[in-house]
Amino acid sequence: MTDATANGKPEMLTTADGKPLKAALIRAQARARRRAFLLVLPLLAFILITFVMPIGQMLHQSVYNPGFVMHEDIGSGKRTPIMTNLKVWFDENPAGTEPDEAAFAALHEDMLLLRELRAPGQVGTRVNYERGGSRSMFTKAARRAERMDPPYKEAFLDVDEEWADPELWRVMRDASSAYTFNFYLAALDRSKNADGEIVSVDENRQIYIKLFTRTLFLSVLITFLTFLLGYPIAHLLATLPLRYSNLLMIFVLLPFWTSLLVRTTSWMVLLQSQGVVNDALVGMGILGDDNRLQMMYNQIGTVVAMTHILLPFMVLPLYSVMRPINPSYVRAARSLGATSWTAFRRIYFPQTVPGIGAGALLVFILAVGYYITPALVGGADGQLISNLIAFHMQNSLNWSLAAALAALLLAGILILYWLYDRLIGIDNLKLG
Amino acid sequence: MKLKSVLMATALTGVAFGAQAQEVTVMSWGGAYTKSQVEAYHKPFTAETGIKVNSVDADNPATPIKAQVEAGNVSIDVADVEFSDAVRLCDEGLLEPIDHGMLPAAPDGTAATDDFIEGALQDCAVANIVWSTVMAYNSENVDGTPTTIADFFDTGKFPGKRGLRKSAKATLEMALMADGVPAGEVYDVLETDEGIDRAFTKLDTIKDDIVWWEAGAQPPQLLADGEVVMSTAYNGRIFNAAVGEGQPLEIVWDGQILDFDLFVVPKGAPNKDAAMKFIAFSTDTKRLADQASWISYGPARKSSGAMVGLYSDGKTEMAPHMPTAAANLENALVNNFEFWVDMDAELNERFNAWLAN
Numbered sequence: 111m112t113d114a115t116a117n118g119k120p121e122m123l124t125t126a127d128g129k130p131l132k133a134a135l136i137r138a139q140a141r142a143r144r145r146a147f148l149l150v151l152p153l154l155a156f157i158l159i160t161f162v163m164p165i166g167q168m169l170h171q172s173v174y175n176p177g178f179v180m181h182e183d184i185g186s187g188k189r190t191p192i193m194t195n196l197k198v199w200f201d202e203n204p205a206g207t208e209p210d211e212a213a214f215a216a217l218h219e220d221m222l223l224l225r226e227l228r229a230p231g232q233v234g235t236r237v238n239y240e241r242g243g244s245r246s247m248f249t250k251a252a253r254r255a256e257r258m259d260p261p262y263k264e265a266f267l268d269v270d271e272e273w274a275d276p277e278l279w280r281v282m283r284d285a286s287s288a289y290t291f292n293f294y295l296a297a298l299d300r301s302k303n304a305d306g307e308i309v310s311v312d313e314n315r316q317i318y319i320k321l322f323t324r325t326l327f328l329s330v331l332i333t334f335l336t337f338l339l340g341y342p343i344a345h346l347l348a349t350l351p352l353r354y355s356n357l358l359m360i361f362v363l364l365p366f367w368t369s370l371l372v373r374t375t376s377w378m379v380l381l382q383s384q385g386v387v388n389d390a391l392v393g394m395g396i397l398g399d400d401n402r403l404q405m406m407y408n409q410i411g412t413v414v415a416m417t418h419i420l421l422p423f424m425v426l427p428l429y430s431v432m433r434p435i436n437p438s439y440v441r442a443a444r445s446l447g448a449t450s451w452t453a454f455r456r457i458y459f460p461q462t463v464p465g466i467g468a469g470a471l472l473v474f475i476l477a478v479g480y481y482i483t484p485a486l487v488g489g490a491d492g493q494l495i496s497n498l499i500a501f502h503m504q505n506s507l508n509w510s511l512a513a514a515l516a517a518l519l520l521a522g523i524l525i526l527y528w529l530y531d532r533l534i535g536i537d538n539l540k541l542g
Numbered sequence: 543m544k545l546k547s548v549l550m551a552t553a554l555t556g557v558a559f560g561a562q563a564q565e566v567t568v569m570s571w572g573g574a575y576t577k578s579q580v581e582a583y584h585k586p587f588t589a590e591t592g593i594k595v596n597s598v599d600a601d602n603p604a605t606p607i608k609a610q611v612e613a614g615n616v617s618i619d620v621a622d623v624e625f626s627d628a629v630r631l632c633d634e635g636l637l638e639p640i641d642h643g644m645l646p647a648a649p650d651g652t653a654a655t656d657d658f659i660e661g662a663l664q665d666c667a668v669a670n671i672v673w674s675t676v677m678a679y680n681s682e683n684v685d686g687t688p689t690t691i692a693d694f695f696d697t698g699k700f701p702g703k704r705g706l707r708k709s710a711k712a713t714l715e716m717a718l719m720a721d722g723v724p725a726g727e728v729y730d731v732l733e734t735d736e737g738i739d740r741a742f743t744k745l746d747t748i749k750d751d752i753v754w755w756e757a758g759a760q761p762p763q764l765l766a767d768g769e770v771v772m773s774t775a776y777n778g779r780i781f782n783a784a785v786g787e788g789q790p791l792e793i794v795w796d797g798q799i800l801d802f803d804l805f806v807v808p809k810g811a812p813n814k815d816a817a818m819k820f821i822a823f824s825t826d827t828k829r830l831a832d833q834a835s836w837i838s839y840g841p842a843r844k845s846s847g848a849m850v851g852l853y854s855d856g857k858t859e860m861a862p863h864m865p866t867a868a869a870n871l872e873n874a875l876v877n878n879f880e881f882w883v884d885m886d887a888e889l890n891e892r893f894n895a896w897l898a899n
Contacts, residue, residue: 184611184635184809231633242888246880249633314742317895324898383703384768407753490754490897498894504605506887 165520172293172513177236178285181229190227195219197286205306209279214262221255224248239508240281240292240301247272276304293514318498318515322522325495328413329477335417336424336473337466344428344465348435359429366422374483377415381406381487407489415483420476424469431465467534475523495519565594566816569606570622571803572599573759574782578836579622581854583824586832590823593816601757604631607808611636616810619817622670625661625802626711626882632666633883638807638814639666646826648845657827661879662842667804668825669842671833674798674865674874675712678780679772680765681790691797691873694772695720695744697751705764705773708754710893711882712799715875716774717744719797725875732881738889742896754897765791781838781863785853795870801877802842838863 123131179197181190195216203213224230234248247270258265266273280302284290295301295308299316303309310316343362347355365373380386383402391397405411435458443453481496488497495515502512530536568584570576576599584595598618600606604627610616623631631637642663645654655663662669677694681687684700693700695717706713715728721744723731731737753770755761761775762783777793784791805825807817823829830841831849838860841847850860861867865874 228633228635231630232635235634238884238887242891243884246884249883314899315892315895317891317898320898382767382769490749490752493898501890501894504609505602506890507605507608508887 168513169517171510172517173291173510174288175236175239175285175290175293175510176288177232178282179288181224181227181232183227190223192223192227192229193220193233193286196282200283200286205280205283206276208276209263209274211261211263213279214266214273215260217266218255218258218262221248221252225252225255236285237278237281239511240284240296241278243272244278244281247278280304280306293510294518296511297514297518318495321493321495321498322518325478325519326522328409328416328494329474332413332416332420332477333424333470333474335413336421337470339417340421340424340428340469341462341466344425344432347425347429348432349437362422362425365418370419370482373419374415374486377411377418378406378487381411381414406487407492409488409492411487411489412484412492412494415487416477416480419483420473423472423476427468427472428462428465431462431468435461463534467530471527471530474526478519478523564592564816565596566619566813566820567596567598567617568620568622568820569598569600569603569618571601571603571758571776573757574779574786574837575758575776575839578778578833578839579824581836582829582833583820586829587820587823591819593819595820602627604628607631607806608634608636611809614810616808616812618808619811619813620820621806621808622803623667623806625669625804625877625879626886628664628667628802628804628806629879630883630886631806632664636809637666638809638811640668640807640818640821642668644818644822646822648827648843650845652845654843657843657845659842659844662802662804664804667806668821669802669804670825670830671803671842672800672840672866673803674777674800675707675716675774676777676780676798676865677716677772677794677796678761678765678775678777678791679794680768680770681792683768684771688772688794689796690720690794691716692720692722693794694774694797695748697748700771702771703751703753703769704748705753705755705761705770705775707774708756708897710889711886712774712877713745713893714738714741714889715799715877716797717741719873719875720744725797725873728875729878729881732885738892742892745896762789762791765789777863777865778837778839785855785858785863795865796873797875798865798870798873799875799877800865803839834860834864838865840864840866 125131125134178193179191181192182188183190196213199213199216221230224233230248230252231245234245237248238245251266251269251273254265254269272278284292284302292302297318299311299319300308301311343358347358347362349355350358378385382388383404383406385406387405388397388402392399392402397403405414439457439461440453443457444450448456478494479496480494481500484492484494485497485500488494496519499512499515499519502508502515527536568579570579576597580595580597584597587593588595602624603618603621604623606618607621607623608631610618628637632639642655645658645663645668647653648657658669659672677688677691679688684702686700688694688700694704697704714732718728718731718737718741719725721740732741753764753773755764755773758776758779761770761773762779764770765773765775765780766783766789777798780791780793783789784793805821807814807821811817825842827843827845827849830843831846833839834841834846834850835852835854838853841850850864852858853860862869864870
């Protein structure tokens with residue numbers, strides 16, 4: 111260091127024009143940093159717009175559903191608050207209060223507005239998410255609202271006796287606030303009863319926890335299978351002379367470059383009960399024509415097709431880790447008296463662990479979110495949680511529930527990632 | 543199939559960018575049904591008005607509508623949807639109202655509002671056909687002749703796989719009818735928890751033998767391939783496979799479930815005027831009758847009935863193949879749209895849970 115002079119006092123270093131060196135250096139580096147930042151700015155903006163924002167929006171949607179509080183006219187985009195009178199009644203009366211005439215009068219007032227806005231369906235749909243069969247109660251009541259006379263309680267009960275159901279009023283109270291955690295409850299097979307206590311839903315309606323478990327189990331199984339199949343292939347690729355290994359590499363990459371749909375439908379051709387595999391087995395006399403194997407439209411189909419499709423994601427990281435391993439290590443171990451198994455276990459295998467980690471993580475995370483393959487070959491019991499998310503996105507149109515399910519899946523993966531980091535260490539990961 | 547919806551999503555994006563003034567994009571159900579519409583509606587419409595019709599398909603055209611309207615990126619001008627979906631989407635404000643006054647009168651001068659059969663005209667929808675979900679079988683693969691819906695659930699008497707549409711709608715009704723519930727009482731029973739349990743218990747008896755289908759083109763294929771020996775199907779698809787392609791497929795009309803398909807216009811459709819023109823043109827007496835010569839679905843106008851003649855092969859009389867033919871209506875159920883508007887979410891949730899177990 112040169113910052114100490116003869117008299118022991120630190121003397122400030124300056125540039126040729128007398129500015130302090132430290133400040134000049136910081137300024138120069140800041141310019142370089144700004145330039146570097148400008149270079150990554152497009153990528154940053156891209157990630158922000160296409161990744162962070164949609165995920166944020168999804169998380170928001172999982173706790174926010176304004177179906178009961180706000181109507182937006184699709185043509186003009188005009189927003190009108192709805193169900194405001196009922197909201198006032200809910201605020202004035204604690205949860206569990208039996209709805210009185212004032213409550214029904216408020217409901218009637220709100221119904222008139224709904225009718226005008228053509229919005230009863232929207233409100234009914236929101237309530238229907240938590241209490242099936244409520245939708246038509248709203249559309250019917252709104253149609254009759256103009257002809258209703260006080261007392262309104264009787265008028266509503268006249269349209270449908272279900273209007274007195276305490277559970278309906280609990281759902282309406284919850285829905286009258288746009289923010290709710292009820293969709294997360296639903297995503298965990300729970301709901302609230304009329305008193306607001308959290309309870310499990312009927313056994314024959316429980317599905318999501320089962321599917322989460324199945325998704326995790328199948329993903330682990332598929333990851334393990336790709337490892338079992340991929341490790342020897344990667345080893346072969348890494349140790350063969352280049353001209354052979356390049357040829358073999360094409361066989362690994364060719365399916366990788368082929369469309370996912372093509373590969374999945376090829377598996378359908380192979381596995382279906384009138385398919386190639388069954389025909390061959392029957393033709394060889396191994397199977398009778400009457401007891402063909404059911405290898406598709408069940409979990410077997412999902413596991414077989416997904417293992418094949420995800421195999422390259424295991425082989426490629428393994429290969430990139432195995433290629434640079436110096437064969438003389440193993441030879442040295444052998445010459446020192448290790449059996450081939452010991453040499454593999456103690457010398458070779460530990461050097462490939464970063465590749466296994468990377469491959470396993472890649473395959474696992476891809477498998478957890480897989481959608482098209484199980485949808486095509488999974489039948490009923492080979493469906494994964496992503497198929498249910500898609501169902502709520504496309505068919506039932508309950509986007510809040512879909513978002514809650516997706517958020518739980520995301521949280522699960524983050525936890526596993528954290529565990530992986532704690533157990534193996536993320537810096538041990540080697541992708542290439 | 544899902545495969546098709548994926549392809550279709552890609553096609554849609556293309557359409558969205560390519561949309562121009564003199565075009566109209568019509569989304570339908572694919573296969574023989576779309577073909578019948580292209581022949582009977584699209585081609586004559588383009589010939590007469592010069593407006594190009596882009597035809598796209600989905601497993602169920604009702605599903606992309608909400609996503610498109612809410613995202614403010616609508617690429618469909620006209621969609622062909624089921625009754626309960628038309629009512630539900632309209633209630634949610636996702637469809638343009640349709641002025642019934644623009645629909646042409648029947649040739650004898652009867653106003654359109656009187657000419658369409660009951661329920662065919664809705665605030666946001668105009669029906670074009672009456673179709674039905676029926677059970678069908680491959681006569682070469684099934685031993686004996688199934689005659690009732692109960693036979694579909696009897697794997698002892700008729701061994702082999704069964705094809706069923708992967709949705710609660712129609713499946714539950716058929717299970718109840720097979721369990722002995724008369725058509726007239728099906729929805730009363732299905733409204734109760736015991737009734738729902740009863741339907742699922744009936745389905746349990748064949749659960750291991752079911753192959754689920756999603757696109758209307760799948761059942762004739764599954765039957766012809768021998769993947770299943772019996773399947774539920776849209777009646778027109780079976781007719782076209784049997785009469786049009788000579789497949790050994792037969793329909794059992796017992797326990798058929800009738801429904802409308804209706805044209806709707808999503809809110810914010812890019813070519814709304816052309817869409818309305820298309821609907822008025824396609825649902826006139828002659829076009830509806832024409833369509834019936836391409837596929838065995840009943841026209842939604844009374845005045846079209848008399849004009850329905852021969853299949854496009856020029857020799858098959860269409861009338862006995864219509865779901866509405868008197869002989870086919872002996873034990874038939876009319877889909878209760880109000881029930882399904884209300885219970886669709888609830889019952890499909892239960893159905894999914896049942897499937898996963």
